[in-house]
Amino acid sequence: MTRLFGTDGVRGLANDRLTAPLALKLGAAAATVLTEHADVSKRRPTAIIGRDPRVSGEMLAAAMAAGMASKGVDVLRVGVIPTPGLAFLTDDYDADIGVMISASHNPMPDNGIKFFSAGGRKLPDAVEDQIEAAMKDLDETGPTGTAIGRVIEEATDAQARYLAHLREAVTTDLSGIKVVVDCANGAASEVAPKAYAAAGAEVIAIYNKPNAFNINDGSGSTHMEQIQRAVVEYGADLGLAHDGDADRCLAVDSRGNVVDGDQIMAILATAMKETSSLYDNTLVATVMSNLGLKLAMRREGIEVRETQVGDRYVLEELGRGGYSLGGEQSGHIVVPSHATTGDGTLSGLMLMARMAQTGSSLADLALVMTVLPQVLINVPVSNKALILDDATVRTALEEAETELGDSGRVLLRPSGTEEVFRVMVEAADPEIARKVAGRLAAVVSAV
Template identity: 45%
Template structure:
């Protein structure tokens, strides 16, 4: 089966514009409800979480209508991080989970992510089957079997306890001053609460959501404001989450920003030293820096690369039995504790490393020297296929030949918006600029 509705991370788009309409959300809810229903199971349920976007009210209501129309009960968590949905779906014995969020995108966008009863995101095959049910329509429940909806008020508290339990018993953050940027998103309450409960002095920002300011000038994709706040407050570090809190970047005491690659390098080496990195392997995507791969190899560790998307990272982790993976963007997956990327969990693990070693953040965030990397996004018209043009293929082939063994070129379409991402890595920064610029220019010409 093929997919056209689902992208790399669920269904996503501009709110009130196809496919992100209330009507489609209701149809998706009904189709997913029919897909997840199991005969002979009696009462069946789905948990639904959301971030702080204004459109979340609309999609939450529409999906509730869809699920209840096919006889599933709905448990509404309200604003919680995406990993909380992954955690609470099996914890509450639900048959499915839904997160309504467009992650790091602006408030005008929204998305719908599905989780199976095990708390993991769905496979491409499962999404294709749900998409087929959307297209064909589903049989509605008889009046006596319509589902109910109930609001769950303590979802974030359950999640908070699980996250704190990931730390070694007795670990405290006493004496550490932490700036936490919640991106005006799903973790705006739970993240500062958890840090405070563990003993940190907390400086919270991005914690006043109004429905329209999610990710606006803040969060993991725009960490400059938090970096300035770290310097201003004399904080020990900053933790920047994104809108649904499944990714993180760390800011050291000097205001320098560390991405997911540096965090994964730290965690992998620490876990390996403690003999708890399964298979001596870190799972990351094709976007992770070549310097990370070289660093791990020097320490006798392996890097297993996957397609872009944290669910592909998780699929590879499950298949290989690995317990650490993630993305350069800051999705860090620790399968001993969570089923998906968890920004707050990763932040706590970094703080735990500081507490255990007595080192400053700047001593932990520079694990390896990155190979110079350049990324340029080229927008194209939906429906067009610039990467299929011979002129573009020839330009890419020529660039790869120029690079040789000194670097690599990666060209891919975004799974969430009409962008082609042109990325290259090379020690020669002059060659790097020439290669990326030439490919991007050719794609623009053909697009």
């Protein structure tokens, strides 16, 4: 049976796979599991629910609130807020549960439900499995009378609390920096421009007028051509692009060149090392990060610890080792001293702070790392579980690694959601990368 929870919560086509009745039941089950050890003699369990602006979020947030209230949980709805803002508010309001209704960078017809435990931390797989199991045996009845949970619509101070937190996290004066921010018509549409302006930057906001239907539509961190063009047109020092729920940030320098998550991590890691705030001089990244990041960090005396793909695995490693910086090439950057999950607005503030502190352009800062050419081929397969055990594939992989030596890298991994196997090759010479990747893809396809 297919697991309900994916790599980042429950996600699917809204009102098809992800329906209001499912959200209602999921909310009741989550309330049961996540408040199991709450001391109700001191106070009633509480939950915070936020969403991005997509139209189905209104429906799903209402259903989720109803499900939780039916199990005696008081619910505070905070309206449209970035995912990292919801995680922060879960802790700031001292709530037992946080719920974010968002499909992140996915198109408008999709939506998703992400849960956070007390303190604003993502749930481990085992707890998600408990919630899924609880849905099967859920008692449709619940507390009655005064024991029913209350639903408080739209907290009035939620956004202000999150903005104050961001300002406390990055206090550097950004006066003199002109930034274009692409809000993807998403959850950052109000917050990100306000946060950057409050820090002193001159802000030009684009795609910051959500209408419930235009989130991620030709904009944001998955459509970088928009902000590349805007930065050059406005003569800005840099551009920052967020996704629909603003847990990602990608950048563009003044010439319109993309600065991806690996490069942002390299910039921030070297800055934190200088101030002795990079714990154990270690950066956490995933296996999909460019080899150029590891080579640059080695030169700077910084160790890179690798995890499997997914910000949840980066978070787990950060917590396990007590490390202070991690992230993904896609722009999820995590700074545990200020956030419990990736925070795109915080990343943008820290990147501009580094520019202000050094007097350097983003293009100059990005020179800390040379991005090696990377070729990624998605190969449709009949059974992805068999690929790495195939002798022909193993032999081809060994030959490719020998051919590339220390100047390149090969990564073979299954997709988390499709019957697809990903072949990724990096090399200093792009032609060699293409040749090796094509050869490996052909071997994988033949299995």
